[in-house]
Amino acid sequence: MHSKDTISRLYRSVLRIRRFEEVAADIYPSDKIKSPVHLAIGQEQVSVGVCDVLEDGDWVGGSYRSHAMHLAKGGTMNGLMAEMFGKETGCCRGKGGSMHIIDVGAGVMGSSAVVGTQIPMATGYALAAKAAGRGRVVAVFFGDGASEEGCFYESLNFAALRKLPILFVCENNGYAIHEPLAKRRARPEGICAVAEALGVPATRIDDGDIFAIRDGAAKAVAAMRAGQGPVLMEACVYRWRQHVGPDEDYGAGYRERVEAEPWMAADQVAKLAALMAPGQCDAIKAEIEAEVAASVRFAEESPIPAPQELFSHVFA
Numbered sequence: 511m512h513s514k515d516t517i518s519r520l521y522r523s524v525l526r527i528r529r530f531e532e533v534a535a536d537i538y539p540s541d542k543i544k545s546p547v548h549l550a551i552g553q554e555q556v557s558v559g560v561c562d563v564l565e566d567g568d569w570v571g572g573s574y575r576s577h578a579m580h581l582a583k584g585g586t587m588n589g590l591m592a593e594m595f596g597k598e599t600g601c602c603r604g605k606g607g608s609m610h611i612i613d614v615g616a617g618v619m620g621s622s623a624v625v626g627t628q629i630p631m632a633t634g635y636a637l638a639a640k641a642a643g644r645g646r647v648v649a650v651f652f653g654d655g656a657s658e659e660g661c662f663y664e665s666l667n668f669a670a671l672r673k674l675p676i677l678f679v680c681e682n683n684g685y686a687i688h689e690p691l692a693k694r695r696a697r698p699e700g701i702c703a704v705a706e707a708l709g710v711p712a713t714r715i716d717d718g719d720i721f722a723i724r725d726g727a728a729k730a731v732a733a734m735r736a737g738q739g740p741v742l743m744e745a746c747v748y749r750w751r752q753h754v755g756p757d758e759d760y761g762a763g764y765r766e767r768v769e770a771e772p773w774m775a776a777d778q779v780a781k782l783a784a785l786m787a788p789g790q791c792d793a794i795k796a797e798i799e800a801e802v803a804a805s806v807r808f809a810e811e812s813p814i815p816a817p818q819e820l821f822s823h824v825f826a
């Protein structure tokens with residue numbers, strides 16, 4: 511059983527991400543958002559469940575599909591919306607856009623558009639965290655497709671060998687762009703077995719349940735803080751929208767809407783809402799609508815970066 515506080519905190523966080531992305535999707539055709547968008551609508555609970563058990567000094571890293579991770583870890587909506595608009599007030603001063611989110615103050619080490627590259631980078635952060643000896647941990651989010659990159663194996667092996675405090679979170683939505691797992695792996699259900707073979711204990715949550723994700727992460731993080739080394743969590747979820755872009759794509763020829771329906775029926779936003787008092791839900795909804803609307807105004811009213819900004823915060 512989870513406390514009322516936990517339920518309302520999780521509800522607020524998943525709904526906040528859902529509404530941010532729905533509004534961003536509505537704005538997208540206007541061309542005000544200056545980068546491609548990869549939406550996590552339907553998958554928000556993975557970031558929310560994991561980040562719920564992280565602390566301020568812990569780090570997260572992710573892929574191009576990382577709005578949820580940023581907001582769940584404590585990033586501001588203003589900073590993220592302005593970043594998507596390419597504005598100076600964005601969390602990367604307009605240089606990163608939707609796919610390259612860095613927010614050091616919120617513990618977001620970065621997100622990367624090159625599939626899988628966040629995994630070795632996060633492993634390096636975990637090595638640094640272990641050397642610093644302050645009990646900090648790292649969670650790295652990546653897709654099922656990324657688990658087929660060579661650097662996934664290298665990183666897991668190194669993390670297991672050095673007992674690094676890193677939670678590898680595989681967000682398995684069953685597809686790499688349009689290619690289903692069964693066309694890519696001889697053993698589509700073998701991601702955890704691969705991790706175990708490399709010495710990384712692994713758990714699979716096959717129904718996208720936010721409480722199972724949160725509790726699994728809590729157990730893993732406690733073990734990591736106690737020096738027991740890395741853990742892999744495979745969380746099965748479903749991407750409701752296109753791989754990239756604001757729309758649904760059930761007519762695109764690679765999947766049918768009927769496949770999505772059980773996942774939509776098990777929507778975690780609705781599930782959490784049903785566990786709360788109606789008045790409390792309405793109050794949270796109203797606050798979130800106001801926050802999203804304010805972030806759009808903030809992004810619209812913010813200046814575009816001055817040309818000289820091109821030369822700040824770059825190595826060469």
Ligand SMILES: Cc1ncc(C[n+]2csc(CCOP(=O)(O)OP(=O)(O)O)c2C)c(N)n1
Pocket residue numbers: 573575623624625626652653654655656657683685686687753
């Ligand atoms: C190294 C590399 N190879 C290929 C691509 C093209 N690409 C972009 S997203 C993607 C699919 C990745 O799927 P997955 O890891 O499951 O993440 P999801 O998009 O489902 O969240 C591919 C192949 C890329 N960006 N980088």
Ligand SMILES: [Mg+2]
Pocket residue numbers: 653654655681682683684685686687
């Ligand atoms: Mg995928």
